[in-house]
Amino acid sequence: xxxxxxxxxLLSSIVESCNCIIDPQLPADDLLMKYxxxxxxxxxxxxFSIPVELIYFVKKSAVFPYRWVLVQFGAFIVLCGATHxxxxxxFNMHTRNVAIVMTTAKALTALVSCVTxxxxxHIIPDLLSVKTRELFLKKKAAQLDREMGIIRTxxxxxxxxxxxxxxxxxxxxxxxxxxxxxxxxxxxxALEECALWMPTRAGIELQLSYTxxxxxxxxxxxxxxxxxINQVFGTNHVVKISPNSPVAKLRPAGKYMPGEVVxxxxxxxxxxxxxxxxxxxxxxxxxxxMVLMLPSDSARQxxxxxxxxxxxVADQVAVALSHAAILEESMRARDLLMEQNVALDLARREAxxxxxxxxxxxxxxxxxxxxxxxxxxxxxxxxQETDLTPEQRLMxxxxxxxxxxxxxLINDVLDLSRLEDGSLQLDxxxxxxxxxxxxVLSLIKPIASVKKLFVTLSLSSDLPEYVIGDEKxxxxxxxxxxxxxxxxxxxxxxxISAFVAKSDSLRDPRAPEFFAVPSENHFYLRVQIKDSGIGxxxxxxxxxxxxxxxxxxxxxxxxxxxxxxxAICKRFVNLMEGHIWIESEGLGKGSTAIFIIKLGIPGxxxxxKLPFVTKLPANHMQMSFQGLKVLVMDENGVxxxxxxxxxxxxGCDVTTVGSRDECLRVVTHEHKVVFMxxxxxxxxxxxxxxxxxxxxGKRHGRPLIVALTGNTDRVTKENCMRVGMxxxxxxxxxxxxxxxxxxxxxxxxVVLES
Amino acid sequence: MEQIQRKLAEYTAxxxxxxxxxxxxxxxxxxxxxxxxxxxVEVVSLFFEDSERLLxxxxxxxxxxxxxxxxxxxxxxxxxxxxxxxxAQRVQRVCISFRNYCDDRNxxxxxxxxxxxxxxYTLVKNKLETLFKLEKQFVDAGGSFPVV
Numbered sequence: 001x002x003x004x005x006x007x008x009x010l011l012s013s014i015v016e017s018c019n020c021i022i023d024p025q026l027p028a029d030d031l032l033m034k035y036x037x038x039x040x041x042x043x044x045x046x047x048f049s050i051p052v053e054l055i056y057f058v059k060k061s062a063v064f065p066y067r068w069v070l071v072q073f074g075a076f077i078v079l080c081g082a083t084h085x086x087x088x089x090x091f092n093m094h095t096r097n098v099a100i101v102m103t104t105a106k107a108l109t110a111l112v113s114c115v116t117x118x119x120x121x122h123i124i125p126d127l128l129s130v131k132t133r134e135l136f137l138k139k140k141a142a143q144l145d146r147e148m149g150i151i152r153t154x155x156x157x158x159x160x161x162x163x164x165x166x167x168x169x170x171x172x173x174x175x176x177x178x179x180x181x182x183x184x185x186x187x188x189x190a191l192e193e194c195a196l197w198m199p200t201r202a203g204i205e206l207q208l209s210y211t212x213x214x215x216x217x218x219x220x221x222x223x224x225x226x227x228x229i230n231q232v233f234g235t236n237h238v239v240k241i242s243p244n245s246p247v248a249k250l251r252p253a254g255k256y257m258p259g260e261v262v263x264x265x266x267x268x269x270x271x272x273x274x275x276x277x278x279x280x281x282x283x284x285x286x287x288x289x290m291v292l293m294l295p296s297d298s299a300r301q302x303x304x305x306x307x308x309x310x311x312x313v314a315d316q317v318a319v320a321l322s323h324a325a326i327l328e329e330s331m332r333a334r335d336l337l338m339e340q341n342v343a344l345d346l347a348r349r350e351a352x353x354x355x356x357x358x359x360x361x362x363x364x365x366x367x368x369x370x371x372x373x374x375x376x377x378x379x380x381x382x383x384q385e386t387d388l389t390p391e392q393r394l395m396x397x398x399x400x401x402x403x404x405x406x407x408x409l410i411n412d413v414l415d416l417s418r419l420e421d422g423s424l425q426l427d428x429x430x431x432x433x434x435x436x437x438x439x440v441l442s443l444i445k446p447i448a449s450v451k452k453l454f455v456t457l458s459l460s461s462d463l464p465e466y467v468i469g470d471e472k473x474x475x476x477x478x479x480x481x482x483x484x485x486x487x488x489x490x491x492x493x494x495x496i497s498a499f500v501a502k503s504d505s506l507r508d509p510r511a512p513e514f515f516a517v518p519s520e521n522h523f524y525l526r527v528q529i530k531d532s533g534i535g536x537x538x539x540x541x542x543x544x545x546x547x548x549x550x551x552x553x554x555x556x557x558x559x560x561x562x563x564x565x566x567a568i569c570k571r572f573v574n575l576m577e578g579h580i581w582i583e584s585e586g587l588g589k590g591s592t593a594i595f596i597i598k599l600g601i602p603g604x605x606x607x608x609k610l611p612f613v614t615k616l617p618a619n620h621m622q623m624s625f626q627g628l629k630v631l632v633m634d635e636n637g638v639x640x641x642x643x644x645x646x647x648x649x650x651g652c653d654v655t656t657v658g659s660r661d662e663c664l665r666v667v668t669h670e671h672k673v674v675f676m677x678x679x680x681x682x683x684x685x686x687x688x689x690x691x692x693x694x695x696x697g698k699r700h701g702r703p704l705i706v707a708l709t710g711n712t713d714r715v716t717k718e719n720c721m722r723v724g725m726x727x728x729x730x731x732x733x734x735x736x737x738x739x740x741x742x743x744x745x746x747x748x749x750v751v752l753e754s
Numbered sequence: 755m756e757q758i759q760r761k762l763a764e765y766t767a768x769x770x771x772x773x774x775x776x777x778x779x780x781x782x783x784x785x786x787x788x789x790x791x792x793x794x795v796e797v798v799s800l801f802f803e804d805s806e807r808l809l810x811x812x813x814x815x816x817x818x819x820x821x822x823x824x825x826x827x828x829x830x831x832x833x834x835x836x837x838x839x840x841x842a843q844r845v846q847r848v849c850i851s852f853r854n855y856c857d858d859r860n861x862x863x864x865x866x867x868x869x870x871x872x873x874x875y876t877l878v879k880n881k882l883e884t885l886f887k888l889e890k891q892f893v894d895a896g897g898s899f900p901v902v
Contacts, residue, residue: 363850367843368773371777371843372770374777375771379770635835636835637804638836638839642782642785642797642839643839645782645785645790645797646785648785648790649785649790679831679835710835731838732838732839732841733781735781735784
């Protein structure tokens with residue numbers, strides 16, 4: 001191009017110099033040159049500005065890993081620009097320097113371009129791969145975003161569950177639990193409707209118990225055996241059900257597109273479902289059904305995390321319900337126990353009151369009833385002594401007999417009450433057994449002879465004469481039984497036989513638990529009373545010894561008994577560690593009453609009581625105690641005076657003292673007896689006895705000490721015996737009693753409470 | 755004389771019927787003999803003195819703000835003893851319930867019982883005085899008591 005130009009220029013110079021004919025062809029070259037000139041200029045400009053721009057923008061950006069390449073590129077471009085710029089000077093004639101510069105520039109440009117071209121071979125793949133990486137990273141970022149979204153939703157779910165659980169578990173009231181569940185679920189999941197179906201008592205139906213929004217008729221029920229319900233109950237996962245199933249038909253019809261419905265089972269745990277070592281068996285469980293409905297027309301769908309939320313909540317509800325149930329049970333049990341406690345307390349107090357009332361009553365009646373009887377009997381017997389006409393005498397005798405009967409009845413009733421109380425104790429003493437039987441016989445004989453009955457008594461030869469036991473009560477038993485025999489026999493005989501029971505005769509097939517063991521100091525007395533009376537039917541035999549019952553046959557004969565007699569006998573016999581029964585072969589065939597009681601053998605007695613005294617017949621008593629020195633100690637002035645009068649009447653020489661100290665001061669060995677009232681307060685009168693014992697040492701030197709007391713309970717008696725007193729007497733003391741006491745004292749040195 | 759005797763007998767019987775006296779009183783009468791002709795009257799007078807003193811003590815004790823139940827009980831015990839010694843049965847009975855109230859520390863009950871005791875005591879006092887008057891009349895008219 002340059003050479004052509006040069007040639008052109010040469011030609012043109014020639015032409016100019018010639019100014020010849022070639023002119024019309026050459027202006028085209030001028031124009032071309034001009035254009036080239038301009039293009040070169042602009043190229044250079046561009047070439048120079050591109051690096052500037054590059055540098056500017058690269059400087060601006062923070063990251064550009066290929067600065068060296070940039071420099072190279074810049075150099076390449078600059079040089080290219082320089083080349084084109086220099087070209088501007090080579091259009092016309094130019095000096096050799098310009099040519100040299102041009103050449104240098106071109107050479108450099110060529111060098112740099114080649115180097116750059118070579119570099120680009122390496123760089124361009126890199127640049128391309130940057131793009132790929134960028135795409136890759138974008139994908140990764142999208143994925144992370146997605147996962148973040150999932151995690152966030154899960155966390156929200158967890159939060160909701162926690163919140164729901166907290167709400168549900170914050171109450172122990174069943175209804176609140178269920179209501180709260182529905183409300184919170186509805187809120188969290190933005191449900192349209194949430195309903196709970198509970199199984200009925202019978203377990204055949206599900207009843208709509210709670211709904212969230214709609215006021216459904218709450219008595220709605222569906223049978224429990226629907227397939228959809230079975231499906232839900234069969235798994236512990238949430239099950240999607242059709243909006244048209246009966247359990248989901250809770251919304252008013254007419255919505256366009258009902259939202260999706262799910263249902264889940266809620267196990268209702270009962271206490272009995274827990275075995276000791278097992279987890280609760282889910283087989284025989286009752287379930288409730290929870291139905292959740294998404295809002296209609298919302299195109300929402302149940303998401304997995306929402307379903308999981310529902311499952312978790314259902315479980316929690318089950319637990320909360322079971323807690324509530326347990327709490328209810330225990331509160332109910334506690335209330336029941338408290339009620340029972342109160343009732344028992346009341347019953348106990350009533351019983352105590354009743355017992356106390358009964359005791360008070362007995363205490364009062366004891367006195368109340370006996371006193372008028374005494375008065376009647378005493379005065380009637382007094383009356384008997386006076387002059388009476390025969391009719392009057394008969395009347396008085398009747399009065400006496402009736403009152404004696406009444407007195408016996410009263411005694412019976414009071415005795416029985418005391419027997420039942422367990423407060424009765426036997427009065428053990430030595431007595432003549434043979435004499436006792438003879439006395440019974442003599443008492444019965446008159447009545448029997450009136451009825452023309454023969455009464456026989458046979459005592460076996462080995463029966464001891466003197467025995468230890470309760471004489472009065474044995475007499476009562478005998479009289480009762482023999483009396484019955486006589487009463488219920490219209491004719492014939494009554495035979496009484498008594499002998500020592502041997503081991504074979506001790507056994508009674510009807511009382512296998514009665515096991516009697518005779519010993520050295522005791523023996524068992526067996527008494528049989530056989531009569532030829534009306535007999536007893538086998539049905540009546542068990543009732544004989546119960547209170548107040550009388551068989552029909554007996555009742556008609558107007559026997560006039562209280563019905564208590566045999567019951568009392570049985571109690572007495574039991575107290576004597578014995579057994580009583582009646583045998584009869586039937587009506588009209590008579591009956592036999594048999595009892596066995598334990599009696600002591602005197603002479604070998606090892607009782608800890610005061611040594612017994614044989615009761616002597618009355619006519620051996622000392623009649624006067626003339627000059628007997630006695631000391632009376634009593635705090636109560638009136639009582640003291642009465643006792644003094646009593647003893648003076650009997651002829652004693654009486655000294656009275658009003659206090660313990662006085663007593664100890666005054667007492668001497670001349671006093672034969674000291675009568676001490678121990679019903680004083682303070683119980684320290686027992687000390688006096690101890691002191692007297694100490695002071696007077698040997699038995700023969702010291703006065704005998706007798707306690708006078710208003711009550712003869714065990715404690716008092718024991719206390720008296722413990723301090724070594726010689727006797728205990730119950731106040732009030734009658735003249736006769738005092739007389740017999742004194743005579744016993746002086747004869748035997750001791751007296752038993754009578 | 756027979757009239758007086760009858761009146762005396764009736765009166766005595768009524769005393770026993772109304773339970774004002776019990777057989778202890780009969781015992782007392784038995785103790786009366788030639789060597790001790792006024793035994794009963796002496797004992798009864800002593801009883802009156804003693805009881806009046808005790809009743810005053812009881813009233814005083816119950817008037818206190820801090821009732822000393824032990825002392826109260828001791829006095830009632832004395833009264834009970836005396837009344838039972840002469841056979842004043844009703845008085846004795848009230849004393850028993852009086853003691854129960856003392857044990858329960860029941861001031862109301864005690865006050866009630868005190869009233870009752872006073873009433874019973876006055877009653878028995880009057881009756882006995884009447885009895886003695888009748889007996890005196892009887893003796894003055896020449897009668898003598900049969901040994902009961």
